Amino acid sequence: MNKSKRLRRLQTLIGWLETGKDVARRDLQLVLTADEWDRYEAEVEQRRDLKAQLVEVPATLRPYIARLKRADFLYVRAESMVVDGDPRVRQGLYHQSESAYEAALVVLTEALGNQPDLVMWLDREFSLSPEKAPTPDPLAVPRLKMSKSGNRDPDGGVEWLTGVRRSLKLAALKSSFENVQVADGRVGGQIRSIAKNSPNKSAIQKKIDVTSWKV
Template sequence: MLNSDQTKKRLRVLIERQKSDCAVSKRDLRAVLTKEEFEAYEDNWQSHKEFEEGMRKAPDGLLDYLALLKSADALTGRAEKMYAKGNSARSVVLYREVQAKYERAYENLREALSTDSSLAMWLDRNFNFTSNEMPDLTAEDAPRLRYGRSLNKQGGNSKKMKIKDLKLTTLEDKLADLMKTKHQGKEEQASIGTKNIFEILSRSRDD
Protein backbone atom coordinates (compact mmCIF):
# COMPACT_ATOMS: atom_id res chain seq x y z
CA MET A 1 0.00 0.00 0.00
CA LEU A 2 1.33 3.43 -0.95
CA ASN A 3 2.04 6.04 1.69
CA SER A 4 1.01 9.68 1.24
CA ASP A 5 4.17 10.82 -0.56
CA GLN A 6 4.19 7.78 -2.83
CA THR A 7 0.52 8.32 -3.64
CA LYS A 8 1.14 11.96 -4.59
CA LYS A 9 4.06 10.96 -6.79
CA ARG A 10 1.97 8.28 -8.48
CA LEU A 11 -0.94 10.69 -8.94
CA ARG A 12 1.28 13.17 -10.76
CA VAL A 13 2.46 10.43 -13.11
CA LEU A 14 -1.10 9.29 -13.84
CA ILE A 15 -2.29 12.86 -14.38
CA GLU A 16 0.43 13.45 -16.97
CA ARG A 17 -0.40 10.14 -18.64
CA GLN A 18 -4.07 11.05 -18.83
CA LYS A 19 -3.29 14.49 -20.24
CA SER A 20 -1.17 12.80 -22.90
CA ASP A 21 -4.10 10.54 -23.83
CA CYS A 22 -2.28 7.49 -22.49
CA ALA A 23 -4.44 4.82 -20.90
CA VAL A 24 -5.12 4.98 -17.17
CA SER A 25 -6.75 1.73 -16.09
CA LYS A 26 -9.14 0.97 -13.27
CA ARG A 27 -6.27 -0.81 -11.59
CA ASP A 28 -4.27 2.42 -11.70
CA LEU A 29 -7.16 4.29 -10.12
CA ARG A 30 -7.64 1.72 -7.38
CA ALA A 31 -3.96 2.04 -6.47
CA VAL A 32 -4.30 5.74 -5.58
CA LEU A 33 -7.93 6.01 -4.48
CA THR A 34 -9.65 4.70 -1.40
CA LYS A 35 -12.43 2.17 -1.85
CA GLU A 36 -15.02 4.89 -1.24
CA GLU A 37 -13.36 7.27 -3.72
CA PHE A 38 -13.23 4.62 -6.43
CA GLU A 39 -16.88 3.73 -5.89
CA ALA A 40 -17.77 7.43 -6.11
CA TYR A 41 -15.86 7.66 -9.41
CA GLU A 42 -17.80 4.71 -10.86
CA ASP A 43 -21.10 6.10 -9.56
CA ASN A 44 -20.36 9.47 -11.19
CA TRP A 45 -19.65 7.83 -14.54
CA GLN A 46 -22.79 5.71 -14.38
CA SER A 47 -24.89 8.75 -13.47
CA HIS A 48 -23.43 10.71 -16.37
CA LYS A 49 -24.21 7.91 -18.84
CA GLU A 50 -27.78 7.73 -17.58
CA PHE A 51 -28.10 11.52 -17.87
CA GLU A 52 -26.88 11.50 -21.48
CA GLU A 53 -29.19 8.64 -22.35
CA GLY A 54 -32.12 10.57 -20.92
CA MET A 55 -31.13 13.70 -22.84
CA ARG A 56 -31.16 11.79 -26.14
CA LYS A 57 -34.87 11.16 -25.69
CA ALA A 58 -36.70 14.29 -26.73
CA PRO A 59 -39.38 15.47 -24.29
CA ASP A 60 -42.97 15.53 -25.50
CA GLY A 61 -42.92 19.33 -25.61
CA LEU A 62 -40.36 19.31 -28.44
CA LEU A 63 -41.77 16.49 -30.57
CA ASP A 64 -43.84 18.75 -32.83
CA TYR A 65 -40.90 21.09 -33.37
CA LEU A 66 -38.58 18.21 -34.21
CA ALA A 67 -41.10 16.82 -36.70
CA LEU A 68 -41.34 20.21 -38.42
CA LEU A 69 -37.55 20.49 -38.37
CA LYS A 70 -37.17 17.06 -39.95
CA SER A 71 -39.55 18.04 -42.74
CA ALA A 72 -37.62 21.26 -43.38
CA ASP A 73 -34.30 19.39 -43.40
CA ALA A 74 -35.63 16.86 -45.91
CA LEU A 75 -36.80 19.61 -48.24
CA THR A 76 -33.42 21.31 -47.89
CA GLY A 77 -31.80 18.14 -49.19
CA ARG A 78 -34.11 18.09 -52.20
CA ALA A 79 -33.39 21.75 -52.96
CA GLU A 80 -29.64 21.16 -52.78
CA LYS A 81 -29.89 18.21 -55.17
CA MET A 82 -31.90 20.28 -57.65
CA TYR A 83 -29.31 23.05 -57.53
CA ALA A 84 -26.47 20.54 -57.99
CA LYS A 85 -28.20 19.16 -61.09
CA GLY A 86 -28.36 22.65 -62.57
CA ASN A 87 -32.10 23.10 -62.11
CA SER A 88 -31.75 26.50 -60.49
CA ALA A 89 -35.34 27.61 -61.16
CA ARG A 90 -36.79 24.61 -59.33
CA SER A 91 -34.25 24.92 -56.52
CA VAL A 92 -35.24 28.56 -55.93
CA VAL A 93 -38.87 27.50 -55.50
CA LEU A 94 -37.88 24.74 -53.10
CA TYR A 95 -35.64 27.04 -51.06
CA ARG A 96 -38.59 29.39 -50.56
CA GLU A 97 -40.61 26.45 -49.28
CA VAL A 98 -37.70 25.48 -47.06
CA GLN A 99 -37.65 28.92 -45.45
CA ALA A 100 -41.38 28.74 -44.82
CA LYS A 101 -40.98 25.35 -43.14
CA TYR A 102 -38.18 26.56 -40.85
CA GLU A 103 -40.24 29.61 -39.97
CA ARG A 104 -43.17 27.40 -38.95
CA ALA A 105 -40.79 25.23 -36.93
CA TYR A 106 -39.39 28.28 -35.10
CA GLU A 107 -42.87 29.53 -34.29
CA ASN A 108 -43.71 26.13 -32.86
CA LEU A 109 -40.52 26.18 -30.79
CA ARG A 110 -41.31 29.67 -29.53
CA GLU A 111 -44.71 28.47 -28.33
CA ALA A 112 -43.21 25.37 -26.72
CA LEU A 113 -40.58 27.35 -24.80
CA SER A 114 -43.06 30.00 -23.71
CA THR A 115 -45.13 27.19 -22.21
CA ASP A 116 -42.18 25.35 -20.65
CA SER A 117 -38.87 27.23 -20.58
CA SER A 118 -37.06 24.18 -19.13
CA LEU A 119 -37.21 22.61 -22.61
CA ALA A 120 -34.29 24.88 -23.53
CA MET A 121 -31.88 22.55 -21.73
CA TRP A 122 -32.42 19.98 -24.49
CA LEU A 123 -31.29 22.42 -27.20
CA ASP A 124 -27.75 22.86 -28.48
CA ARG A 125 -27.94 26.66 -28.59
CA ASN A 126 -29.82 29.59 -27.13
CA PHE A 127 -33.17 30.45 -28.64
CA ASN A 128 -34.61 33.76 -27.48
CA PHE A 129 -38.32 33.04 -27.67
CA THR A 130 -39.19 36.42 -26.13
CA SER A 131 -37.57 38.30 -29.01
CA ASN A 132 -38.88 38.91 -32.51
CA GLU A 133 -35.47 37.95 -33.86
CA MET A 134 -35.28 34.42 -35.22
CA PRO A 135 -32.27 32.36 -36.35
CA ASP A 136 -31.65 32.24 -40.07
CA LEU A 137 -34.06 29.96 -41.89
CA THR A 138 -31.46 27.30 -42.68
CA ALA A 139 -30.50 23.82 -41.51
CA GLU A 140 -27.23 25.17 -40.08
CA ASP A 141 -28.94 27.74 -37.84
CA ALA A 142 -31.91 25.72 -36.61
CA PRO A 143 -31.70 24.68 -32.92
CA ARG A 144 -31.06 20.95 -32.51
CA LEU A 145 -31.19 18.44 -29.71
CA ARG A 146 -28.10 18.90 -27.56
CA TYR A 147 -27.28 15.19 -27.58
CA GLY A 148 -28.81 14.44 -30.96
CA ARG A 149 -27.00 12.97 -33.94
CA SER A 150 -27.55 15.82 -36.41
CA LEU A 151 -24.42 16.99 -38.23
CA ASN A 152 -25.77 20.55 -37.95
CA LYS A 153 -25.85 20.69 -34.16
CA GLN A 154 -23.47 23.10 -32.48
CA GLY A 155 -20.49 21.65 -30.68
CA GLY A 156 -20.15 24.15 -27.83
CA ASN A 157 -23.13 23.26 -25.68
CA SER A 158 -23.33 19.66 -26.82
CA LYS A 159 -19.85 18.59 -25.84
CA LYS A 160 -19.99 15.25 -24.06
CA MET A 161 -17.91 14.36 -21.08
CA LYS A 162 -15.69 11.39 -21.83
CA ILE A 163 -14.50 8.87 -19.28
CA LYS A 164 -10.95 10.19 -19.65
CA ASP A 165 -12.20 13.62 -18.52
CA LEU A 166 -13.72 12.11 -15.39
CA LYS A 167 -10.54 10.14 -14.69
CA LEU A 168 -8.44 13.29 -14.97
CA THR A 169 -10.76 15.27 -12.70
CA THR A 170 -10.81 12.44 -10.15
CA LEU A 171 -7.01 12.22 -10.09
CA GLU A 172 -6.54 15.99 -9.85
CA ASP A 173 -9.09 16.26 -7.03
CA LYS A 174 -7.36 13.48 -5.12
CA LEU A 175 -3.97 15.17 -5.45
CA ALA A 176 -5.44 18.51 -4.39
CA ASP A 177 -6.97 16.88 -1.29
CA LEU A 178 -3.64 15.32 -0.32
CA MET A 179 -1.80 18.60 -0.81
CA LYS A 180 -4.42 20.40 1.25
CA THR A 181 -4.12 17.84 4.04
CA LYS A 182 -0.33 18.22 4.03
CA HIS A 183 -0.63 22.02 4.18
CA GLN A 184 -3.09 21.82 7.08
CA GLY A 185 -0.73 19.44 8.88
CA LYS A 186 2.13 21.91 8.57
CA GLU A 187 -0.07 24.72 9.89
CA GLU A 188 -1.09 22.61 12.88
CA GLN A 189 2.55 21.74 13.59
CA ALA A 190 3.50 25.40 13.33
CA SER A 191 0.67 26.30 15.70
CA ILE A 192 1.80 23.66 18.19
CA GLY A 193 5.38 24.87 17.90
CA THR A 194 4.35 28.47 18.54
CA LYS A 195 2.26 27.37 21.51
CA ASN A 196 5.23 25.48 22.97
CA ILE A 197 7.47 28.53 22.57
CA PHE A 198 4.97 30.72 24.41
CA GLU A 199 4.73 28.13 27.18
CA ILE A 200 8.53 28.01 27.51
CA LEU A 201 8.75 31.81 27.62
CA SER A 202 5.96 31.94 30.16
CA ARG A 203 7.72 29.44 32.38
CA SER A 204 10.97 31.39 32.07
CA ARG A 205 9.24 34.54 33.26
CA ASP A 206 7.69 32.65 36.17
CA ASP A 207 11.10 31.31 37.19
Protein backbone atom coordinates in the same frame (compact mmCIF):
# COMPACT_ATOMS: atom_id res chain seq x y z
CA MET B 1 0.74 4.11 0.23
CA ASN B 2 2.77 6.96 1.76
CA LYS B 3 2.27 10.57 0.69
CA SER B 4 5.33 10.85 -1.54
CA LYS B 5 4.50 7.66 -3.40
CA ARG B 6 0.86 8.69 -3.73
CA LEU B 7 1.81 12.09 -5.13
CA ARG B 8 4.06 10.48 -7.72
CA ARG B 9 1.31 8.05 -8.67
CA LEU B 10 -1.22 10.86 -8.97
CA GLN B 11 1.15 12.78 -11.24
CA THR B 12 1.65 9.71 -13.41
CA LEU B 13 -2.08 9.09 -13.86
CA ILE B 14 -2.73 12.76 -14.55
CA GLY B 15 -0.04 12.64 -17.22
CA TRP B 16 -1.66 9.61 -18.82
CA LEU B 17 -5.02 11.33 -19.14
CA GLU B 18 -3.54 14.58 -20.41
CA THR B 19 -1.70 12.72 -23.18
CA GLY B 20 -4.78 10.83 -24.34
CA LYS B 21 -4.31 7.57 -22.42
CA ASP B 22 -6.97 6.13 -20.15
CA VAL B 23 -6.83 5.22 -16.47
CA ALA B 24 -8.46 1.98 -15.34
CA ARG B 25 -11.09 2.10 -12.62
CA ARG B 26 -8.92 -0.06 -10.35
CA ASP B 27 -5.94 2.31 -10.69
CA LEU B 28 -8.16 5.29 -9.99
CA GLN B 29 -9.77 3.71 -6.95
CA LEU B 30 -6.41 2.70 -5.47
CA VAL B 31 -5.03 6.23 -5.54
CA LEU B 32 -8.15 8.12 -4.40
CA THR B 33 -9.46 8.23 -0.86
CA ALA B 34 -12.81 6.59 -0.11
CA ASP B 35 -14.58 9.97 -0.09
CA GLU B 36 -12.92 11.07 -3.33
CA TRP B 37 -13.90 7.80 -5.00
CA ASP B 38 -17.52 8.14 -3.84
CA ARG B 39 -17.70 11.67 -5.27
CA TYR B 40 -16.27 10.48 -8.58
CA GLU B 41 -18.76 7.60 -8.77
CA ALA B 42 -21.65 9.96 -8.00
CA GLU B 43 -20.60 12.28 -10.84
CA VAL B 44 -20.35 9.36 -13.27
CA GLU B 45 -23.80 8.14 -12.27
CA GLN B 46 -25.30 11.58 -12.86
CA ARG B 47 -23.86 11.69 -16.39
CA ARG B 48 -25.05 8.14 -17.06
CA ASP B 49 -28.58 9.11 -16.02
CA LEU B 50 -28.46 12.14 -18.30
CA LYS B 51 -27.41 10.05 -21.30
CA ALA B 52 -30.22 7.58 -20.64
CA GLN B 53 -32.74 10.41 -20.50
CA LEU B 54 -31.61 11.82 -23.83
CA VAL B 55 -32.34 8.57 -25.68
CA GLU B 56 -36.12 9.00 -25.41
CA VAL B 57 -37.28 12.17 -27.17
CA PRO B 58 -40.07 13.90 -25.22
CA ALA B 59 -43.44 13.97 -26.97
CA THR B 60 -43.50 17.76 -26.67
CA LEU B 61 -40.44 18.02 -28.93
CA ARG B 62 -41.71 15.72 -31.66
CA PRO B 63 -43.75 18.39 -33.50
CA TYR B 64 -40.59 20.49 -33.75
CA ILE B 65 -38.56 17.54 -35.04
CA ALA B 66 -41.22 16.76 -37.66
CA ARG B 67 -41.21 20.35 -38.93
CA LEU B 68 -37.43 20.41 -38.89
CA LYS B 69 -37.29 17.29 -41.06
CA ARG B 70 -39.70 18.88 -43.53
CA ALA B 71 -37.57 22.02 -43.70
CA ASP B 72 -34.40 19.96 -44.20
CA PHE B 73 -36.09 18.02 -47.00
CA LEU B 74 -37.00 21.20 -48.86
CA TYR B 75 -33.53 22.65 -48.40
CA VAL B 76 -31.82 19.49 -49.68
CA ARG B 77 -34.09 19.49 -52.74
CA ALA B 78 -33.13 23.08 -53.47
CA GLU B 79 -29.43 22.27 -53.08
CA SER B 80 -29.75 19.32 -55.46
CA MET B 81 -30.93 21.70 -58.21
CA VAL B 82 -27.97 24.08 -58.02
CA VAL B 83 -26.29 22.68 -61.15
CA ASP B 84 -29.04 21.48 -63.48
CA GLY B 85 -32.33 22.63 -62.00
CA ASP B 86 -34.58 25.50 -62.98
CA PRO B 87 -33.34 28.57 -61.03
CA ARG B 88 -36.89 29.74 -60.37
CA VAL B 89 -37.92 26.36 -58.95
CA ARG B 90 -34.75 26.21 -56.88
CA GLN B 91 -35.34 29.68 -55.47
CA GLY B 92 -38.90 28.74 -54.65
CA LEU B 93 -37.70 25.71 -52.70
CA TYR B 94 -35.24 27.86 -50.76
CA HIS B 95 -38.08 30.18 -49.78
CA GLN B 96 -40.24 27.22 -48.77
CA SER B 97 -37.45 25.77 -46.64
CA GLU B 98 -36.88 29.12 -44.94
CA SER B 99 -40.57 29.36 -44.11
CA ALA B 100 -40.50 25.78 -42.82
CA TYR B 101 -37.53 26.53 -40.55
CA GLU B 102 -39.32 29.62 -39.23
CA ALA B 103 -42.42 27.55 -38.49
CA ALA B 104 -40.29 24.95 -36.72
CA LEU B 105 -38.67 27.63 -34.55
CA VAL B 106 -42.10 28.95 -33.58
CA VAL B 107 -43.10 25.46 -32.44
CA LEU B 108 -39.83 25.08 -30.50
CA THR B 109 -40.28 28.46 -28.82
CA GLU B 110 -43.76 27.49 -27.67
CA ALA B 111 -42.54 24.12 -26.37
CA LEU B 112 -39.68 25.67 -24.40
CA GLY B 113 -41.95 28.39 -23.07
CA ASN B 114 -44.16 25.70 -21.55
CA GLN B 115 -41.34 23.35 -20.53
CA PRO B 116 -37.94 25.12 -20.22
CA ASP B 117 -36.03 21.96 -19.25
CA LEU B 118 -36.49 20.64 -22.80
CA VAL B 119 -33.37 22.63 -23.67
CA MET B 120 -31.27 19.77 -22.27
CA TRP B 121 -32.12 17.76 -25.41
CA LEU B 122 -30.79 20.47 -27.74
CA ASP B 123 -27.26 20.71 -29.11
CA ARG B 124 -26.98 24.45 -28.48
CA GLU B 125 -28.41 27.25 -26.40
CA PHE B 126 -31.75 28.66 -27.48
CA SER B 127 -33.16 32.00 -26.43
CA LEU B 128 -36.88 32.67 -26.29
CA SER B 129 -36.16 36.30 -27.11
CA PRO B 130 -37.06 37.17 -30.75
CA GLU B 131 -33.97 39.39 -30.95
CA LYS B 132 -31.71 36.39 -30.29
CA ALA B 133 -33.57 33.85 -32.41
CA PRO B 134 -31.41 31.79 -34.81
CA THR B 135 -31.64 32.43 -38.52
CA PRO B 136 -34.04 30.04 -40.33
CA ASP B 137 -31.46 27.87 -42.04
CA PRO B 138 -30.11 24.32 -41.54
CA LEU B 139 -26.87 25.42 -39.88
CA ALA B 140 -28.40 27.71 -37.26
CA VAL B 141 -31.48 25.88 -35.99
CA PRO B 142 -31.12 23.65 -32.91
CA ARG B 143 -30.86 19.89 -33.33
CA LEU B 144 -31.24 17.08 -30.84
CA LYS B 145 -28.08 16.05 -29.02
CA MET B 146 -28.57 12.51 -30.33
CA SER B 147 -29.30 13.65 -33.90
CA LYS B 148 -27.32 12.09 -36.75
CA SER B 149 -27.59 15.27 -38.81
CA GLY B 150 -24.36 16.65 -40.19
CA ASN B 151 -25.57 20.08 -39.09
CA ARG B 152 -25.65 19.14 -35.41
CA ASP B 153 -23.20 21.07 -33.24
CA PRO B 154 -20.55 18.47 -32.25
CA ASP B 155 -19.65 20.41 -29.11
CA GLY B 156 -23.19 20.01 -27.81
CA GLY B 157 -23.96 16.52 -29.04
CA VAL B 158 -23.22 12.97 -27.98
CA GLU B 159 -19.47 13.62 -28.26
CA TRP B 160 -19.82 15.76 -25.16
CA LEU B 161 -21.21 12.78 -23.27
CA THR B 162 -18.58 10.30 -24.43
CA GLY B 163 -15.72 12.51 -23.24
CA VAL B 164 -17.20 13.20 -19.83
CA ARG B 165 -15.78 10.21 -17.96
CA ARG B 166 -12.20 11.05 -18.93
CA SER B 167 -12.74 14.64 -17.75
CA LEU B 168 -14.19 13.43 -14.46
CA LYS B 169 -11.20 11.17 -13.87
CA LEU B 170 -8.80 14.02 -14.54
CA ALA B 171 -10.69 16.38 -12.25
CA ALA B 172 -10.76 13.77 -9.46
CA LEU B 173 -7.01 13.14 -9.71
CA LYS B 174 -6.09 16.82 -9.75
CA SER B 175 -8.36 17.52 -6.80
CA SER B 176 -6.82 14.61 -4.90
CA PHE B 177 -3.31 15.90 -5.61
CA GLU B 178 -4.24 19.29 -4.20
CA ASN B 179 -5.86 17.69 -1.16
CA VAL B 180 -2.68 15.78 -0.34
CA GLN B 181 -0.60 18.94 -0.65
CA VAL B 182 -2.95 20.94 1.57
CA ALA B 183 -3.09 18.17 4.18
CA ASP B 184 0.70 18.10 4.21
CA GLY B 185 0.80 21.84 4.88
CA ARG B 186 3.11 22.63 1.99
CA VAL B 187 1.20 23.24 -1.21
CA GLY B 188 3.58 22.96 -4.15
CA GLY B 189 6.45 21.74 -1.96
CA GLN B 190 6.62 18.27 -3.45
CA ILE B 191 6.57 19.70 -6.96
CA ARG B 192 9.39 22.12 -6.23
CA SER B 193 11.55 19.38 -4.74
CA ILE B 194 11.12 17.27 -7.89
CA ALA B 195 12.00 20.17 -10.17
CA LYS B 196 14.95 21.29 -8.02
CA ASN B 197 17.33 18.60 -9.25
CA SER B 198 16.28 18.83 -12.87
CA PRO B 199 18.55 20.44 -15.50
CA ASN B 200 15.43 22.07 -16.93
CA LYS B 201 13.80 23.22 -13.73
CA SER B 202 11.59 25.91 -15.23
CA ALA B 203 10.10 23.56 -17.83
CA ILE B 204 9.20 20.89 -15.29
CA GLN B 205 7.90 23.48 -12.84
CA LYS B 206 5.61 24.85 -15.53
CA LYS B 207 4.47 21.38 -16.58
CA ILE B 208 3.50 19.94 -13.23
CA ASP B 209 2.94 22.93 -10.95
CA VAL B 210 -0.41 22.21 -9.38
CA THR B 211 -1.18 25.91 -9.04
CA SER B 212 -1.46 26.17 -12.83
CA TRP B 213 -4.10 23.46 -13.16
CA LYS B 214 -7.65 24.48 -13.98
CA VAL B 215 -10.29 21.88 -13.18
